[in-house]
Amino acid sequence: MPSELATMDAVRYRTAGGPEVLELESIDRPTPGHHGVLVEVEAAAVNPVDAKVRMRRDPPRPTTTGSDLAGTVAAVGDGVTDFEVGDRVVATGLHTARFSGGSFAECASVPRDLVARLPDGVSFESGAAVALVGVTAWRAFVDHAGLEPGGSAFVHGGNGGVGHVAIGLATAMGASVACSAKPTYADVLTDLGAETVVDYDCDDLVAAVTDEFGHADVVLDHMPETYLGTDVELAAFAGDIVVIAGPEGTVPDASAARSKELDVHMMSMSNLATHRELPPMAPILEKLGRLLADGRLEVLIDRRYDLDQAAEAHRAVLEESVLGKIIVVP
Numbered sequence: 001m002p003s004e005l006a007t008m009d010a011v012r013y014r015t016a017g018g019p020e021v022l023e024l025e026s027i028d029r030p031t032p033g034h035h036g037v038l039v040e041v042e043a044a045a046v047n048p049v050d051a052k053v054r055m056r057r058d059p060p061r062p063t064t065t066g067s068d069l070a071g072t073v074a075a076v077g078d079g080v081t082d083f084e085v086g087d088r089v090v091a092t093g094l095h096t097a098r099f100s101g102g103s104f105a106e107c108a109s110v111p112r113d114l115v116a117r118l119p120d121g122v123s124f125e126s127g128a129a130v131a132l133v134g135v136t137a138w139r140a141f142v143d144h145a146g147l148e149p150g151g152s153a154f155v156h157g158g159n160g161g162v163g164h165v166a167i168g169l170a171t172a173m174g175a176s177v178a179c180s181a182k183p184t185y186a187d188v189l190t191d192l193g194a195e196t197v198v199d200y201d202c203d204d205l206v207a208a209v210t211d212e213f214g215h216a217d218v219v220l221d222h223m224p225e226t227y228l229g230t231d232v233e234l235a236a237f238a239g240d241i242v243v244i245a246g247p248e249g250t251v252p253d254a255s256a257a258r259s260k261e262l263d264v265h266m267m268s269m270s271n272l273a274t275h276r277e278l279p280p281m282a283p284i285l286e287k288l289g290r291l292l293a294d295g296r297l298e299v300l301i302d303r304r305y306d307l308d309q310a311a312e313a314h315r316a317v318l319e320e321s322v323l324g325k326i327i328v329v330p
Contacts, residue, residue: 015058032075041330049132067092068094092281117289141170151174154218159323166220178194181198
């Protein structure tokens with residue numbers, strides 16, 4: 001979009017509800033705030049959190065949906081000296097309380113600490129797709145569980161956005177990986193690095209995993225209400241369980257977790273941009289970009305939508321089985 005235009009298209013909503021509350025509107029083009037970066041959006045990823053936030057509460061103002069993006073710098077605000085117009089960038093954390101806009105738009109003004117450079121060899125679509133899910137997987141494995149080379153990890157839902165990137169990241173870190181997924185995805189997930197792919201609808205998930213793969217040093221879970229008890233059985237002695245999403249879950253037999261001396265981590269991404277004691281996102285985004293550029297990590301694009309198809313994108317991310325990520329392209 002030419003930088004001199006004063007308006008832009010954005011997907012916004014005013015009330016909580018289903019995908020139908022999303023509307024494509026022409027709004028004023030933002031300006032970069034203090035320590036902000038104005039980005040012309042080339043691609044934005046669709047995340048379950050986008051749809052869940054839209055459903056559960058009325059926004060304080062008309063709100064643009066979307067959590068992460070990739071594009072080029074159009075302008076920088078006061079105090080920003082390390083970015084210039086034309087730089088290729090990626091950003092995430094736009095669903096947090098600090099950010100008043102979103103990524104389903106032709107432009108977005110983003111706080112500097114949520115932005116990182118995108119290597120020339122990485123497409124804008126890949127940058128947007130890896131952003132939120134990549135930071136999630138990184139924080140789970142590196143910051144919470146301390147996954148080490150030679151270790152092992154089990155990932156629930158390996159075909160999903162976080163799941164498939166978590167497989168690739170753990171593999172790049174030198175760990176062995178098993179996951180659950182539909183059997184139709186097994187070959188692709190094996191190519192991404194999974195040594196064992198188990199049908200999540202099998203009769204005995206624990207037996208299917210441990211018989212072929214063994215117990216895992218780290219278990220990555222996004223459905224604790226369903227799997228937290230299973231996680232305890234899947235985890236190795238003194239292992240780690242990291243819960244990255246989902247309603248609060250209860251370990252059916254807490255004594256089993258205690259006897260195995262497990263650490264259970266309840267992790268949130270929504271607080272990452274508001275709590276200064278948590279690790280900043282930009283350095284993680286930079287590392288993910290290097291892994292993509294070096295061919296050590298891959299992010300898969302399941303499908304693409306235009307801005308005027310945002311409601312369908314929101315519906316699909318929650319209701320359909322997806323291999324990788326869904327992308328919106330302004």
